[in-house]
Amino acid sequence: MTEISVRNLWMEYGDQIVLERIDFDVAPHSFVSLVGPSGCGKSTFLRLLLSQEQATRGQILIDGEELPPNPEPDRGVVFQKYSVFPHLTALENVMLGLELDRGGFTGRLYGRAKRRAREEAMEYLGGVGLAAAASKYPSALSGGMQQRLAIAQALIKKPRILLLDEPFGALDPGIRSEVHDLMLRLWWENQMTVFMVTHDLREAFYLGTRVIAFDRVRKREEELERYGATIAFDTPSDPAPFVTELAAKDAAA
Amino acid sequence: MALSRSGRLINKHPGSAAGRLLAVLPFALLLLAYAVGSDIRLSENPNDKLLPSFSSLADAVERMAFEPDKRTGDYLLWVDTVASLSRLGGGVLLATLLGAGIGITVGLIPYARWTMSAFIAVFAMIPPLAVLPILFITFGLGETSKVALIVFGIAPFMMRDLALRVSELPSEQIVKAQTLGASTWHIAWRIVLPQMMPRIIDALRLSLGSAWLFLIAAEAIAAQSGLGYRIFLLRRYLAMDVILPYVFWITLLAVVFDFILRRYQVWAYPWFVSERAQS
Numbered sequence: 001m002t003e004i005s006v007r008n009l010w011m012e013y014g015d016q017i018v019l020e021r022i023d024f025d026v027a028p029h030s031f032v033s034l035v036g037p038s039g040c041g042k043s044t045f046l047r048l049l050l051s052q053e054q055a056t057r058g059q060i061l062i063d064g065e066e067l068p069p070n071p072e073p074d075r076g077v078v079f080q081k082y083s084v085f086p087h088l089t090a091l092e093n094v095m096l097g098l099e100l101d102r103g104g105f106t107g108r109l110y111g112r113a114k115r116r117a118r119e120e121a122m123e124y125l126g127g128v129g130l131a132a133a134a135s136k137y138p139s140a141l142s143g144g145m146q147q148r149l150a151i152a153q154a155l156i157k158k159p160r161i162l163l164l165d166e167p168f169g170a171l172d173p174g175i176r177s178e179v180h181d182l183m184l185r186l187w188w189e190n191q192m193t194v195f196m197v198t199h200d201l202r203e204a205f206y207l208g209t210r211v212i213a214f215d216r217v218r219k220r221e222e223e224l225e226r227y228g229a230t231i232a233f234d235t236p237s238d239p240a241p242f243v244t245e246l247a248a249k250d251a252a253a
Numbered sequence: 254m255a256l257s258r259s260g261r262l263i264n265k266h267p268g269s270a271a272g273r274l275l276a277v278l279p280f281a282l283l284l285l286a287y288a289v290g291s292d293i294r295l296s297e298n299p300n301d302k303l304l305p306s307f308s309s310l311a312d313a314v315e316r317m318a319f320e321p322d323k324r325t326g327d328y329l330l331w332v333d334t335v336a337s338l339s340r341l342g343g344g345v346l347l348a349t350l351l352g353a354g355i356g357i358t359v360g361l362i363p364y365a366r367w368t369m370s371a372f373i374a375v376f377a378m379i380p381p382l383a384v385l386p387i388l389f390i391t392f393g394l395g396e397t398s399k400v401a402l403i404v405f406g407i408a409p410f411m412m413r414d415l416a417l418r419v420s421e422l423p424s425e426q427i428v429k430a431q432t433l434g435a436s437t438w439h440i441a442w443r444i445v446l447p448q449m450m451p452r453i454i455d456a457l458r459l460s461l462g463s464a465w466l467f468l469i470a471a472e473a474i475a476a477q478s479g480l481g482y483r484i485f486l487l488r489r490y491l492a493m494d495v496i497l498p499y500v501f502w503i504t505l506l507a508v509v510f511d512f513i514l515r516r517y518q519v520w521a522y523p524w525f526v527s528e529r530a531q532s
Binding site: 050052070071072073075076077079081082083084085086087096097099100101105106107108137138139140150153154157159 | 423425426428429430431432433434435438439442443444447448522523524525527528531
């Protein structure tokens with residue numbers, strides 16, 4: 001069970017303060033939606049959670065321990081674009097995490113080890129409904145399929161935290177709601193904590209068990225540089241009906 | 254306002270048969286112009302050397318390619334071709350290895366970029382032909398200096414091009430790879446290099462023209478065999494009947510290499526071609 005604590009976090013680029021006084025705790029197995037206007041620093045916050053950048057002040061603690069200085073497999077990520085590797089087939093994209101882990105210096109597996117990794121990867125591909133597309137390159141997949149692939153690719157590492165940076169922003173509405181339910185099911189089954197940055201408030205409240213909004217408190221032009229965004233509101237959100245169903249099913253079993 | 258009923262030039266396209274005909278047209282015109290010009294000059298002076306007739310060109314090809322040389326007993330065209338291609342191949346291979354190795358390192362590792370990119374940028378500005386004397390002095394007049402000139406001429410371009418291509422990879426990919434457990438080495442080996450392979454072929458295709466230039470320049474100055482050597486040797490005798498087929502042969506080789514590289518790229522890296530078609 002993964003608990004996340006953010007302690008008085010500040011992010012500055014030179015004179016420009018982007019985030020200030022970010023302070024909150026996240027209970028294990030939460031689905032946190034991060035919302036806010038463009039430029040409010042929600043993607044910056046996600047980069048800090050990823051260790052892609054380092055905060056100027058303050059800390060992020062995972063189960064009481066400070067974040068490592070590099071992105072690591074304990075925190076998976078799905079970006080809006082470019083999350084999958086164009087030179088690998090769908091299956092190879094999912095297998096990559098296993099190959100890097102078990103393949104030693106070359107990061108490749110051969111023979112029986114490769115067959116085993118392939119079977120494992122096929123299960124994850126099947127889990128996101130892409131078994132039939134295993135041998136296709138990402139350029140032959142639709143936007144929704146690419147995002148599902150990116151999710152499977154991240155999940156095979158069994159991350160404790162999954163970070164989603166506007167992952168469904170570029171999808172058609174119909175496809176979107178399909179991927180939403182898929183995402184909820186995977187979140188439920190994998191017992192991980194999800195952070196999702198989104199522009200879409202409905203999506204934020206539908207998926208999230210908690211919605212946090214970043215915004216600037218001071219908005220006068222001469223104040224924009226010296227005052228960063230902070231938490232404007234933070235509210236629990238009822239789990240989606242789909243999750244209640246999953247929970248009921250689990251309870252019955 | 255009166256609207257013109259006829260199509261605007263930028264919107265008119267030839268059909269496929271007409272398109273092919275148009276593509277062949279300039280070649281046919283060039284041949285025709287040559288034939289007419291040659292005919293006129295030869296009818297005025299049968300000993301004219303500038304534009305030999307097609308039959309004397311064919312005789313020269315026969316002599317150079319299919320009859321042993323009277324002095325050495327060699328089939329000169331093939332000896333020259335083998336000599337030139339081994340120099341070209343050696344130079345291009347070495348330049349590609351250097352270009353890919355250093356280019357990827359510089360593109361991927363910030364410390365390498367800070368250390369090397371200004372140096373490479375300045376180095377690339379040195380005119381390769383200006384250092385040819387230095388190469389001859391250092392490596393002697395043998396094969397090494399010719400290969401070195403080709404490497405000197407095209408490796409800096411390949412390094413810079415590949416460093417640029419690597420830096421164009423979305424940073425999301427590099428972060429994603431790290432969250433999948435990749436080390437720096439893994440990222441270079443499994444993420445960057447495979448995606449650079451088709452781009453190395455692009456850089457190679459662009460470099461081959463320069464590679465030929467440097468090869469022929471080096472052969473013109475100091476060599477005992479080679480396509481460039483032969484052309485510059487026969488220039489003294491105004492032997493256009495041999496020079497023209499040699500130029501044609503060099504061009505043909507260049508076209509064939511380019512064609513093979515392009516075909517190989519499509520065959521070996523289908524993902525690259527379809528990705529490029531989408532962007």
